[in-house]
Amino acid sequence: MTRPPPILLKVQNLGKRFGGFAAVSGLSFELEAGRIMGLVGPNGAGKTTTFNLISGFLKPTTGTVEFQSKNITQMRPDDISRKGLVRTFQLNKLFSNLTVEENIRNGCHQFEKGGIKRFLMRPPISERRALEDRATKILQMVKLEKLKGQRAEDLSYGDQKLLGIGIALATDPKLLMLDEPFAGMNNTETERCASLIRQIVDNGTTIFLVDHNMRAIMGICDQVIVLNFGEKIAEGEPQKIQSDPNVIACYLGRKSYA
Ligand SMILES: Nc1ncnc2c1ncn2[C@@H]1O[C@H](COP(=O)(O)OP(=O)(O)OP(=O)(O)O)[C@@H](O)[C@H]1O
Ligand SMILES: [Mg+2]
Structure with missing residues (x-):
């Protein structure tokens, strides 16, 4: 008998109030290792929160978050990312005046023991080689090797988003959370990004992603959670979600749900 994959992330009764307004309430779900989980919902539904x-x-105002069976609810973001839970932002955070390669290398250095300080102290050549190898591997994965000498700000919007994912990958995450990776991408860029996400999962990283591109989400995810006004209204496989009456009602009249 094969064992079920381990639960990587367990969220229980998660809630956040901003003053009197409940941005997220009573959210519970589990994410198995090796999966692609999508989080969708109308603007302001509480996805980024x-x-x-x-x-x-x-x-949070209520609830707990467990990552690899450890309670991380009160941990700082940098400690959480060092544990292997890494996220990208809805608006990319790049060093726009550095080259593509420098951005990736910087991500790699930050992940090393002792961080950038240790790197500036000139670590042994073997360590530097290992870092360079990793940077090269990531550049190939995000398919930006040919553009590695270009400044980040000179890249197309789609390539900047791929670079953002590359920087997150530099830290070798166990769980990668992507906030609107497909936003602003044309069809070709979306397909490139979707195949990158599949490759990331094949390499052993679990994915949790938010996006408004329903076609891409439904095409790529194993499981989807739908939020509306901060509450989970549906969860399941894409096919089930697409025919769920609550979900259809929530998106009724919205062209984005194509
Ligand atoms: N720091 C904050 N203070 C007050 N209200 C906030 C804060 N952050 C988010 N909100 C509110 O919480 C709600 C949920 O916001 P959130 O950014 O999580 O939505 P979202 O689902 O990511 O939307 P979008 O699809 O537009 O990115 C919104 O009404 C937003 O205005
Ligand atoms: Mg958002």
């Missing part, structure tokens, strides 16, 4: 709560950028 959920990401901020899980990754430690916001402290």
Whole structure:
């Protein structure tokens, strides 16, 4: 008998109030290792707030977050990311005046023991080689090797988003959370990004992603959670979600749900 994959992330009764307003309430779900989980919902539904709560950028009003069976609810974002739970932001955070390669290398150095300080002290050549190898591997994965000498700000919007994912990958995460990776991408860029996400999962990283591109989400995810006004209204496989009456009602009249 094969064992079920381990639960990587367990969220229980997660809630966040901003003053009198409940941005997220009573959210519970589990994410198995090796999966692609999608989080969708209309604008303002609480998706980014959920990401901020899980990754430690916001402290919840209620509930707990467990990552690899450890309670991380009160941990700082940088400690959480060092444990292997890494997220990207809805608006990319790049060093726009550095090259593509420098951005990736910087991500790699930050992950090393002792961080950038240790790197500046000139670590042994073997360590530097290992870092360079990893940077090269990531550049190949995000398919930006040919553009590695270009400044980040000169890249197309789609390539900047791929670079953002590459920087997150530099830390070798166990769980990668992507906030709107497909936003602003044309069809070709979306397909490139979707195949990158599949490759990331094949390499052993679990994915949790938010996006408004329903076609891409339904095509790529194993499981989807739907939020509306901060509450989970549906969860399941894409096919089930697409025919769920609550979900259809929530998106009724919205062209994005194509
Ligand atoms: N720091 C904050 N203070 C007050 N209200 C906030 C704060 N952050 C988010 N909100 C509110 O919480 C609600 C959920 O916001 P959130 O950014 O999580 O939505 P979202 O689902 O990511 O939307 P979008 O699809 O537009 O990115 C919104 O009404 C938003 O205005
Ligand atoms: Mg958002």
